[in-house]
Amino acid sequence: MTTELHEPFDLFIIGGGINGCGIARDAAGRGLKVALAEMSDLAAATSSASTKLFHGGLRYLEYFEVRLVREALMERETLLRAMPHISWPLRFVLPYHADMRFEGNTSVSRLLNTMMPWMKGRRPAWLIRLGLFVYDNLGGRQILPGTTTVDLTRDSVGLALKPKFLRAFEYSDCWIEDSRLVVLNARDAALRGARIMVRHKVVSAQREGGLWKVLVEDLESGVRSTFQARMLVNAGGPWVGDIIQNIVRINSSDAVRLVRGSHIVTRRLFDHDKCYFLQGQDGRIIFAIPYETDFTLIGTTDADHPDPAIPPVCTPEERDYLCRFASEYFRQPVTAEDIVWTYSGVRPLYDDGASSATAATRDYTLKVEDGDGTPLLNVFGGKITTYRRLAEAALAKIAPFFPGLPGKWTAGVALPGGDFAVDGVDRLIADLCAAYPFLSAPWARRLIRAYGSEAGAVLGAAGTAAVLGLDFGATLTAREVDWLMAEEFARRAADVVWRRNKLGLRMTAPQIAALDDWMMARRAEVQLAAAG
Ligand SMILES: Cc1cc2nc3c(=O)[nH]c(=O)nc-3n(C[C@H](O)[C@H](O)[C@H](O)COP(=O)(O)OP(=O)(O)OC[C@H]3O[C@@H](n4cnc5c(N)ncnc54)[C@H](O)[C@@H]3O)c2cc1C
Numbered sequence: 001m002t003t004e005l006h007e008p009f010d011l012f013i014i015g016g017g018i019n020g021c022g023i024a025r026d027a028a029g030r031g032l033k034v035a036l037a038e039m040s041d042l043a044a045a046t047s048s049a050s051t052k053l054f055h056g057g058l059r060y061l062e063y064f065e066v067r068l069v070r071e072a073l074m075e076r077e078t079l080l081r082a083m084p085h086i087s088w089p090l091r092f093v094l095p096y097h098a099d100m101r102f103e104g105n106t107s108v109s110r111l112l113n114t115m116m117p118w119m120k121g122r123r124p125a126w127l128i129r130l131g132l133f134v135y136d137n138l139g140g141r142q143i144l145p146g147t148t149t150v151d152l153t154r155d156s157v158g159l160a161l162k163p164k165f166l167r168a169f170e171y172s173d174c175w176i177e178d179s180r181l182v183v184l185n186a187r188d189a190a191l192r193g194a195r196i197m198v199r200h201k202v203v204s205a206q207r208e209g210g211l212w213k214v215l216v217e218d219l220e221s222g223v224r225s226t227f228q229a230r231m232l233v234n235a236g237g238p239w240v241g242d243i244i245q246n247i248v249r250i251n252s253s254d255a256v257r258l259v260r261g262s263h264i265v266t267r268r269l270f271d272h273d274k275c276y277f278l279q280g281q282d283g284r285i286i287f288a289i290p291y292e293t294d295f296t297l298i299g300t301t302d303a304d305h306p307d308p309a310i311p312p313v314c315t316p317e318e319r320d321y322l323c324r325f326a327s328e329y330f331r332q333p334v335t336a337e338d339i340v341w342t343y344s345g346v347r348p349l350y351d352d353g354a355s356s357a358t359a360a361t362r363d364y365t366l367k368v369e370d371g372d373g374t375p376l377l378n379v380f381g382g383k384i385t386t387y388r389r390l391a392e393a394a395l396a397k398i399a400p401f402f403p404g405l406p407g408k409w410t411a412g413v414a415l416p417g418g419d420f421a422v423d424g425v426d427r428l429i430a431d432l433c434a435a436y437p438f439l440s441a442p443w444a445r446r447l448i449r450a451y452g453s454e455a456g457a458v459l460g461a462a463g464t465a466a467v468l469g470l471d472f473g474a475t476l477t478a479r480e481v482d483w484l485m486a487e488e489f490a491r492r493a494a495d496v497v498w499r500r501n502k503l504g505l506r507m508t509a510p511q512i513a514a515l516d517d518w519m520m521a522r523r524a525e526v527q528l529a530a531a532g
Helices: 018-029 058-063 066-082 107-115 125-138 178-191 237-247 316-327 387-401 425-435 441-459 478-487 493-500 509-531
Strands: 002-005 009-014 034-038 087-096 148-151 167-176 195-198 200-208 211-218 224-234 256-267 275-279 285-291 295-299 339-350 365-369 376-380 471-473
Touching: 009 018, 009 200, 018 034, 018 178, 018 376, 018 387, 034 178, 034 200, 058 066, 058 125, 066 087, 066 125, 066 167, 066 387, 087 125, 125 167, 178 195, 178 493, 200 237, 224 237, 224 387, 237 256, 237 339, 237 376, 256 316, 285 316, 295 316, 316 339, 339 376, 365 387, 376 387, 425 441, 441 478, 471 509, 478 493, 478 509, 493 509
Parallel strands: 002 224, 009 034, 009 224, 034 195, 087 275, 224 376
Antiparallel strands: 087 167, 148 167, 200 211, 211 224, 256 295, 256 339, 275 285, 285 295, 365 376
C-alpha cells in the first residue's frame, strides 16, 4: 500500500551509519531540508562494529596512504574537543621483537626488500620509530602526547607480556564510542530540522520531472510512502553497490569491496588503561584494548565478504586466529573459553583493485552522477575517524546544486552533551553525584560517558532511584529508556543494550527480553496517545 506524497526535500539520504548521519547533520546545519531513511537501527551495520578508534592508522603509512593518515591525524583532536564524553585519549604500547614482519605487498615492504634484501621482510626497530616520528608530526598535536620508549622489564605494561618482550614504543590515538557517535549526529541533525526515520527501507528511487521519487517502506507497519527530493545520497555502506544496481538501477563502473573484520571480547586480560598494538609474523597487526572496565577487546581480521545480505559473524577460524595472535604476546594464553562476546562488521571499501583485503584502500571516494540536474551522490569507503571530513567533502559536491549554500561549520561545534572541556569528565561526574546522591560512582560515570552535559536532563528532577521507574538491571532504568526512545530513536532492546550503551555485556537474556517487552508496550502507549 502506498500512501502520502511528501513535499520535496533537498536531500534524501539512504543509510543511517556514520556517513549518512554525518552528512545529514552537516547539511541540516547549512539549512538544507534533509530526510534520512535507515532500514534497521542507526549504526546497526558497520558503524557499530569498528575497533572504535579515532586514529591516523599507523599501518597505512606502509601503503604510503599519506593523505588519509594526515587527514585522520589532524581530525583526532578536532573530534575529541567536540565530544569529550564519548571520545578520550589512549596510549598504545607497541612491543618490539626481531620476529616482526611486514605484510608482503605493502609499498614500504617492496621498497625495503629491494634496497635491503638481507632483512628478509623484517620490520626493523628504527623503521617503526621513524614511522612513529612521522605519525607524531604529520597531523599536528596539541592535546595528545608524543611517542616514548618503554622498558618492559621495569614498566607495569610489561607484566602481562611474555618475558621475551624487553622494549616497546608508546604512542597516542583516541577511543570513540562508535554507535553513540552515529546516534548523536542523528540527534543533532534532527535538532537542526532533519527528518530521521529508522526501520524505514528505501525500496526504489527514480528520477521524474527533475526530482527523485523515493519509495520507502516502514518495516514496522508495512506502510509505504513516496518522498520527493532534489538530490539523493547513497550512504548505504556495504549496500552501496546494491543500491546503485537494484534500487536506483543505473549503470556504474564504481564498485565496492566488502572486507569483513571480526573482534573478540574477553574478561579483562591486564590491569592498566593502555592498549597493545601487536604485530604478527604474517605482517598484520591487531589491537588489545581495555574495554568497558571489566573486559578486553581484541581485533581485527580482514577477510573478503561475499554479499551484504549475509550477516557478518566472527567465524571459528577468525576467533582462533585472534586467540593465537594475542597468545604470541601475553604470558597467559588467550583461549576460546575466555571469550564473552564477539562482533563482526563489513568495511564498504572502494574497489581499487588491490590484491589482498588488507591492502585495499581505506580512503573514501565520493562520486556524483549529475543525471540532468537530478543528482545522485554515492559514498564509498571512509573511516569513522574521517566521517566529519567526508561530510564536508560531500557537501562540497552537493553545493553546486544548491546555489548560496553556507560554508563549512562543524569543526569546533560540539555534539549534544559534548559542550565541556576535554579534561572535564571527572568534574561532570562529581557534579552529577552531588546533584543525585543516590547514584553509585560507576553509574554516574556511565551516564556522563554516554550523555555528557545532558546526563541531568536524562535523570530529570529525580530525588531517589525509585523515581526513575523500573530497574531493568545494570543501572538501566525506565527513565533512561524513555529518553533513548524519545530523543535517540531507540525502538528495541538491542538498540539500547548494544548500540546506545553496552549493558548487553552485563545484563542477562531474561532481563533483555523484559526490556524489549516493556519498550514494545511503551511504544504502543505513546502511539495511542499521539493518535487520540
Ligand atoms: C572491523 C572494522 C573495524 C573498523 N575500525 C575502525 C576504526 O577503529 N576507526 C575508524 O575510523 N574506522 C574503522 N572502521 C571503518 C568504519 O567502521 C566504516 O568505514 C564506517 O562505519 C562505514 O560507515 P557507513 O555509514 O558507510 O556504513 P554503515 O555503518 O554500514 O551504514 C550504512 C547503513 O545503510 C543502511 N541501508 C543500506 N541499504 C538501505 C536501504 N535500502 N534503505 C535504508 N537503509 C539502508 C544499512 O542498514 C546501514 O545501517 C572499521 C570497520 C570495520 C568493519
